[in-house]
Amino acid sequence: MLGQGARVGRARINWMAYLLVAPALGTWLIFNTYPMIRGITMAFQDYRFLYPETTSLANSFNGLDNFRAMFEDRMFGASLVVSLKYTAMYLPASIILPVIIASLIAEVTEERMASFLRVVVYMPAVLPIAAAMLVWKKLYDPQFGYLNVIIGGLLRRPVNILWLGPQLALPSLVVASLWKGLGYNTLLFLIGIYGINRELYDAAAVDGCTGLKSWWHITLPLLKPIFTLILVLNAGIMGVTEQAMIMTDGGPADRTLTSGLYLWRVAFRYGDMRMGYAAAVALCLGIISMLLSAIIFKVMRTERA
Known part of the structure; x- marks a missing residue:
């Protein structure tokens, strides 16, 4: 019982x-x-939002036609190139800058100052992305933006740099996005640095390994899991949409038309709202992001071994 x-x-x-x-x-x-x-099933439909009869998979199934059209679409190819350029600039900087800033903050021994610096660095992450991008759009204004005003003051002559012009639009977009994500990545690195056993540095100091040497041979190798985490979290950056939409709307001359923004245009702006085709683009971007994550895991695992 x-x-x-x-x-x-x-x-x-x-x-x-x-x-x-x-x-x-x-x-x-x-x-x-x-x-x-x-979304996956929609990628195999000729689903158009303005035509309710295409909602059903049975009525609008078109096999691989969306993917065939996608690979023949020059605009999609151009947007994919823009996204690859954006990713190539963003990913390295999203690691290098935060780890340097985190290492400098970790060296501050006065607790109040260290807390103040952590708050200041993390503050951009708290802002809504729309507000953050509008701030940078104002900073980049060629006539009244603070960047041109400051540079003009230093050079003692007026400057009219087109930060959002054809040549600088994409790098300027990357800088604004880096500023927005800097605090979160820096905080992750700080957590990793604070978790390192200080006895390792003391033992290394006995052998004369101090300063930059200890940072290079002790801190960075022990932060590899954080490197991997940040790279994987940012693997989906190819689908960046909001930043480009708010700051440039893909311009000038589609220089900042990312794949994510192109997807949004196809789904909600162009013609009869081709949701099926947009879903195929989204699925393709998801596969690319997963492949990028797999490559990151493979590379980091090989280096760790």
């Missing part, structure tokens, strides 16, 4: 656990799993 009562108690505990998990699981299934599955 005692064993039977214990089994009933365990069953009740299990059911209670399921009930507690059910709201979170249901939310995840509704807002994550279903949209992902629907």
